[in-house]
Amino acid sequence: MEDYKYLFKVVLIGNAGVGKTCLVSRYTKGFFPPGQMATIGVDFMIKTVEIDGDKVKLQIWDTAGQERFRSITQSYYRSANALILVYDVCSQQSYESLPHWVHEIELYAGTKVLAFLVGNKIDQTDKREIPTHIGKEFAERYEMRFLETSAKEADNVEKLFTSIAYQLTAQARDLELRPEQQGTVITGGSTPIASAPSCCKL
Amino acid sequence: MASDLPDEFDVIVLGTGLPETLLAAAFSRIGLTVLHLDRNDYYSGSWASFSLRQIPGWIEGQKKAQCYASEVNEEKLSSLLKEGERALQLPETFHTVFEAQSKYHVGERPKEEKAIPDSSPSTDESAKPDSTDTSLPPATASESGDSKIPELSGPSPTGDAETSTGIVPGQFDSAPEEEEDSKTEKREGEATGPAGEASGGKVEPAAGEQKQQREWFFEDIEKEWRKFSFDLTPKLLYCAGSMVELLIVSDVAKYCEFRTVSRVLTLRDNNLERVPCSRADVFSSKALSLLEKRLLMKFLTFAAEYDKQPDEYKGFEDKPFVEFLASKKLSPKIQYFILHAIAMATESTSTKEGLENTQKFLRSLGRYGNTAFLFPLYGSGELPQGFCRLSAVFGGIYVLTLSVSHLLVNDENKCTGVITSAGQRISCKYLIADPSYLPKDFYKVPQESRISRGIFVTDSSILSGEGEDLSLLQLPHEGQPQSPSTTVLELPPSAMVSPRHLYVVHMTRRAVSDISSDLEPAVSALFDATTPDAAESDKVKDTRKPRVLWSLHFQHRDLSAVSRSEQLPSNVFVVTGPGVELDTDRCVEEAKTIFKEICPKEEFLPKPPHPDDIIYVDTEEVPAAANDKGEWAKDANTAESSEIGDNAGGQTVEKLEDGVKKDGGEEEKDGREQGGEGVKTEADGGDLKSIEEQSKEEKKKSHGADCQAES
Numbered sequence: 007m008e009d010y011k012y013l014f015k016v017v018l019i020g021n022a023g024v025g026k027t028c029l030v031s032r033y034t035k036g037f038f039p040p041g042q043m044a045t046i047g048v049d050f051m052i053k054t055v056e057i058d059g060d061k062v063k064l065q066i067w068d069t070a071g072q073e074r075f076r077s078i079t080q081s082y083y084r085s086a087n088a089l090i091l092v093y094d095v096c097s098q099q100s101y102e103s104l105p106h107w108v109h110e111i112e113l114y115a116g117t118k119v120l121a122f123l124v125g126n127k128i129d130q131t132d133k134r135e136i137p138t139h140i141g142k143e144f145a146e147r148y149e150m151r152f153l154e155t156s157a158k159e160a161d162n163v164e165k166l167f168t169s170i171a172y173q174l175t176a177q178a179r180d181l182e183l184r185p186e187q188q189g190t191v192i193t194g195g196s197t198p199i200a201s202a203p204s205c206c207k208l
Numbered sequence: 209m210a211s212d213l214p215d216e217f218d219v220i221v222l223g224t225g226l227p228e229t230l231l232a233a234a235f236s237r238i239g240l241t242v243l244h245l246d247r248n249d250y251y252s253g254s255w256a257s258f259s260l261r262q263i264p265g266w267i268e269g270q271k272k273a274q275c276y277a278s279e280v281n282e283e284k285l286s287s288l289l290k291e292g293e294r295a296l297q298l299p300e301t302f303h304t305v306f307e308a309q310s311k312y313h314v315g316e317r318p319k320e321e322k323a324i325p326d327s328s329p330s331t332d333e334s335a336k337p338d339s340t341d342t343s344l345p346p347a348t349a350s351e352s353g354d355s356k357i358p359e360l361s362g363p364s365p366t367g368d369a370e371t372s373t374g375i376v377p378g379q380f381d382s383a384p385e386e387e388e389d390s391k392t393e394k395r396e397g398e399a400t401g402p403a404g405e406a407s408g409g410k411v412e413p414a415a416g417e418q419k420q421q422r423e424w425f426f427e428d429i430e431k432e433w434r435k436f437s438f439d440l441t442p443k444l445l446y447c448a449g450s451m452v453e454l455l456i457v458s459d460v461a462k463y464c465e466f467r468t469v470s471r472v473l474t475l476r477d478n479n480l481e482r483v484p485c486s487r488a489d490v491f492s493s494k495a496l497s498l499l500e501k502r503l504l505m506k507f508l509t510f511a512a513e514y515d516k517q518p519d520e521y522k523g524f525e526d527k528p529f530v531e532f533l534a535s536k537k538l539s540p541k542i543q544y545f546i547l548h549a550i551a552m553a554t555e556s557t558s559t560k561e562g563l564e565n566t567q568k569f570l571r572s573l574g575r576y577g578n579t580a581f582l583f584p585l586y587g588s589g590e591l592p593q594g595f596c597r598l599s600a601v602f603g604g605i606y607v608l609t610l611s612v613s614h615l616l617v618n619d620e621n622k623c624t625g626v627i628t629s630a631g632q633r634i635s636c637k638y639l640i641a642d643p644s645y646l647p648k649d650f651y652k653v654p655q656e657s658r659i660s661r662g663i664f665v666t667d668s669s670i671l672s673g674e675g676e677d678l679s680l681l682q683l684p685h686e687g688q689p690q691s692p693s694t695t696v697l698e699l700p701p702s703a704m705v706s707p708r709h710l711y712v713v714h715m716t717r718r719a720v721s722d723i724s725s726d727l728e729p730a731v732s733a734l735f736d737a738t739t740p741d742a743a744e745s746d747k748v749k750d751t752r753k754p755r756v757l758w759s760l761h762f763q764h765r766d767l768s769a770v771s772r773s774e775q776l777p778s779n780v781f782v783v784t785g786p787g788v789e790l791d792t793d794r795c796v797e798e799a800k801t802i803f804k805e806i807c808p809k810e811e812f813l814p815k816p817p818h819p820d821d822i823i824y825v826d827t828e829e830v831p832a833a834a835n836d837k838g839e840w841a842k843d844a845n846t847a848e849s850s851e852i853g854d855n856a857g858g859q860t861v862e863k864l865e866d867g868v869k870k871d872g873g874e875e876e877k878d879g880r881e882q883g884g885e886g887v888k889t890e891a892d893g894g895d896l897k898s899i900e901e902q903s904k905e906e907k908k909k910s911h912g913a914d915c916q917a918e919s
Contacts, residue, residue: 049462049601049816070600074212077606079251079593081463084586113259113434 010054010061014174015085016167017067019107020092021100022074025126028157029092030066033167038158055168057175064171076106083114088122088170095125095141095154096133108148120173121150124166129156213607213628216635217243219806220626222612223642225253226792227783229595230799230813231640233458236602238810243634244596244604247275247611251596253642254304254764254785255441257589257705260433263310263760270305270762275644276611276629285614288633293624295614302644304785306658307723308762313755317425422709424667424757432707437587438663438760439705441786442697442714444469444581444680447572450796451591452582458813463594467703469581472549473671473681475733476541480671480681483549485569486578496541504542508550511566521559529553529562548682552790554693555684581790583678583697585704591792598816612645615780623777638806639780643770651770651782658719658763659788660726666711666754669698670734676700680790683730692718694730695790711754718788723761731756768794781805 018026031039034051050067067086072078083089091107093100104123111121123145125136138154145152151169155162218240221232229252232244248269250256258266275298280288285295445451445466455461472483484493490501490508510520524532529551533543547553551565572580584590600606614627616635625635643651669677681696694717699705706712713734715727731737736753768787776782781802787794803812 049597070597071603072597072600072606074605075607075610077251077608079597081586081590081593082597084590085465117434 010063012060012175012178013063013065014087014171015050015065015067016088016090016170017082017086018090018092019069019073019078019110020090020124021094021097021103022071024092024094024097024100025157026090026092027068029090029124029126029155029163029166030068032157032160032163034066038160053167055171057172060175062171062175064167066167078110080114083111084116086115086119087174088120089115090122090124090166090170091150092124092126093136093141094127095136096127096130098135101136101141101144104144120170120177121148122166122170123148123150123152125152125154126157128154128161129159213243213605213632213634214241215633217241217605218636219243219638219640220245220612220634220636221640222246222645223253223783224248224251224592224596224608225255225642225783225785226592226595227795227799228253228640228642229592229599230454230795231781231783231802232604233460233595233599233602234799234803234813235807236599236604237458237813237816238807239602240807242599242604243636244599244606245610245612245628246608247629247645249609251608252589252592253644255439255443255589255592257437257439257587260430260436260438260758263438267308267310267762270303270308273301273303273305275300275302276613278613278629279631280613280627284631285627288627288631289616290624292619293616294618295627296617296647297614298612298645298647304644304765304767306763306765308760310758310760312426312429312758314424314426314429314757317427422667424710429665429710429757432710435707436665436712437589437705438712439587439589439714440661440764441588442583442699442716443588443591443786443792444583444697444790446568446791446793447575447580447582449568449572449791450793451791452575454796454813455594457815458595458598459816460594460598460813463597464590465585466576466582467585467678468577468579469583469680470579470677471671471673471679472580473679474545474549475681475683476544478733482671483545485550485580486573489578497539500539500542503536503538504545507536507538507542507546508566508570511563512570514563514567521563524559526558526560528555529557529559530555532559532562548684548693552682556690581680583699583703587703587705588792598813602816615639615647615777617777621777623780637779639777640783640802641780642783642785643767644785646780646782647775650773650776650780652773653767654769654771657766659766659786660715660717660719660723660763661761662713662715662723662727662731663760664713664715664731664735664756665706665758666713666735666756667709668752668754669700669711670696670713670754676702678703683733685729691720692788694727695788696730696734710757713754716788718766719763723763726763727761 018030020026028038030051031037034053048068049070050065052063052065054061054063056062067082069078069082072082089111091104091111093104095101111119115121123141125138125141128134141154142152153162153166153169155166157163219232219235219242221228221235221242221244224244224246228244232242236242246253248256250258250262256266278300289295445455455464472485474481474483481495484490484496484504487505487508490496490505493501496504510517514521521532524535530543530547533546538546546566547555547557547562550569551557551562552569553562553565557565569580576582596604596606611629612626613629615623616625616627616633618624623636623639625633626639627633643653670679670681671677677698678700679696679698681698682693683696684693685691694715697714697716699712699714701708701710703712715730717726717730719726734753736755765785766787767785768789770782770784772782783802784795784798800812803810
């Protein structure tokens with residue numbers, strides 16, 4: 007049995023080509039894939055971090071290309087603890103697709119999911135189409151947290167995931183202290199497992 | 209959007225129902241290029257699950273039953289054809305669902321309710337009928353279609369007490385009882401129409417022992433619309449069945465979570481009973497006499513290994529299972545239990561089939577605790593999606609709301625490709641489709657039949673227990689041995705298909721007549737259809753039947769036995785639709801058979817490599833999977849990935865087991881109060897296993913038992 011205290015599922019969404027896979031790769035493997043990476047067979051990537059002495063494992067799920075035709079399965083969103091919606095600051099189109107993704111989140115993700123809006127590719131300063139304040143306003147409107155990143159230059163990438171790990175851990179600890187306040191899904195402590203008995207994973 | 213699609217694939221799959229998705233995943237997994245389309249804007253086709261708000265749209269869609277809206281004209285079409293090809297136009301409409309209608313059985317929350325001053329001192333007093341007005345208020349907030357559906361429960365209130373904070377479900381339980389009584393009872397008395405009556409007969413006993421039943425209004429249910437997940441085709445998984453096996457081997461299990469079916473019930477003489485299945489259950493059962501316990505035990509021990517003692521049932525093989533059971537001198541009660549709750553059989557089931565089913569049931573017990581069945585959290589519609597995800601992870605391309613208008617067939621009667629409804633020609637080597645996508649002469653339907661389905665949202669369990677149970681009940685229709693039985697599946701909120709305090713009940717029955725009369729016997733047996741007045745006089749009743757708050761009825765065309773016809777091109781395969789059976793194991797066998805026919809030498813859904821073991825390759829070195837070469841598994845990239853899979857095989861198995869244990873441990877941590885029960889369950893399972901003398905290997909696989917053991 008591996009040694010960690012919490013396991014959280016983080017899912018990435020957003021248009022194709024905004025750099026979702028690169029963000030994960032930068033964070034979990036420490037490199038920026040130069041070409042289009044062969045993502046065959048990759049379901050999720052894992053990174054273990056330490057938060058105030060506790061080992062926390064982030065399981066970061068990628069879309070498996072299903073975002074290309076906006077055909078992401080509902081089950082992808084199930085039991086996600088955190089959700090990162092990515093757009094490309096150099097692509098007006100990827101920004102304009104955000105309402106579609108927000109709609110999907112509202113339909114399929116849990117109400118208590120921690121949501122981040124991320125504007126990626128800030129290294130390409132000359133090509134930028136979406137100013138920071140526009141992204142920030144969008145995030146505020148939909149009660150999401152906001153960050154701009156560059157997977158290429160590793161700007162804010164560490165900060166993004168660490169912040170997610172930190173906040174989810176805080177939530178989980180909070181739930182442990184006050185278990186009676188749990189909703190139908192217990193997000194604390196693990197991959198979310200229904201509060202009921204005899205629920206199992208195969 | 210869809211124009212970015214490549215023009216060539218190894219396999220095109222039409223429809224995202226369960227058998228299709230198993231095949232799509234299996235083909236992608238071995239490196240074939242797969243295009244998977246669905247005409248709907250949702251996954252899983254006839255196997256889908258919907259939230260409350262999606263239901264009206266689905267009903268409308270089924271009325272139209274439009275398969276596609278083609279953008280191709282004759283001229284364009286002929287320009288897309290190659291020499292020797294002809295284009296076969298596919299049916300434009302296809303009806304699988306009939307008489308679908310949904311209905312609320314509760315009223316809207318009266319507006320003045322909140323303003324009424326509190327004056328009622330106690331439960332007793334307020335329980336008296338303040339009003340005898342039974343006229344039906346405009347209860348149905350969203351009624352579609354005609355009114356064939358019998359009124360299941362008076363739209364009126366049922367409710368005995370409601371908390372002062374009743375609108376907020378989350379706070380319901382925590383409100384102190386006294387406060388509830390005094391503050392809320394009053395409202396019932398004063399409020400007009402729907403909230404007007406309180407049913408005294410039930411309030412009194414309820415106040416003490418039973419949970420107070422809150423009164424539900426349209427708004428309470430509607431605002432929780434996201435939390436509902438209604439399966440068009442609810443299915444269970446035998447714990448030792450081929451679907452569970454496949455989920456583990458293919459690793460699709462990591463996309464799903466399950467809940468165990470905690471009770472198998474029977475209804476005899478209007479009495480709902482829990483059926484003892486495991487050895488410990490049998491011993492501790494109060495429903496059976498000592499002699500009956502011994503007889504049942506003896507029979508189950510035999511049935512677990514019936515195939516080793518053929519003499520025991522010689523001469524009965526093809527005779528009805530009931531006759532065989534009768535010959536065993538079992539009491540009527542035990543015969544009933546075995547027939548309807550263990551073998552899941554009917555009076556016409558043969559002895560051989562009955563014994564097979566009994567054995568499958570017994571083998572499934574104990575693997576994941578004291579149960580033979582699992583139910584996927586969020587509904588059965590999650591299963592096809594899990595396999596779609598696997599296919600996508602291995603390069604399968606998914607497009608919803610895209611259909612196919614024409615099949616391209618060459619002069620050897622082979623399918624060479626399709627024309628999509630967006631007017632693109634896409635070539636393929638093989639085509640897999642559910643019958644609704646194909647011309648009618650491409651498949652045979654042995655016997656035209658329908659399945660009657662009812663979905664009900666209720667305010668309590670059909671048999672209240674200590675916790676939240678997930679219950680299965682086979683309801684034979686007494687006095688009509690040839691009449692198909694009704695399968696009832698009651699899902700509690702912990703199955704993640706309904707909000708807190710509400711249950712979802714599924715009824716499935718092979719159709720004998722129209723939808724309302726097919727399910728009527730089960731509905732009236734299980735649900736409270738009494739008007740508040742009638743309930744009033746029924747004071748002796750100590751248990752309260754659930755009230756139906758919302759319902760959906762429909763009939764579904766049974767396409768579970770379709771087979772290919774002579775006209776079907778040899779490289780086109782038609783898969784079956786969902787049937788009345790409880791589980792999905794038939795689909796696994798079906799998908800395996802088709803897969804083996806196309807790829808005889810390949811493994812069906814082998815274990816994928818663990819994410820940690822994948823070596824990342826740049827596309828510039830090796831073509832990515834979305835390549836257009838796709839020459840079977842010979843392509844460098846796929847060969848490599850399958851090699852990784854092989855090497856990592858042993859290791860990943862270990863990891864899976866680790867993972868399971870961990871989950872178990874965490875589950876334990878989360879569901880602390882269940883600890884004691886968990887241990888007990890484990891013991892039960894263990895016992896039964898020893899009866900069966902399961903091999904150690906099987907035991908090792910028994911993750912469920914492992915995780916329970918940690919508790």
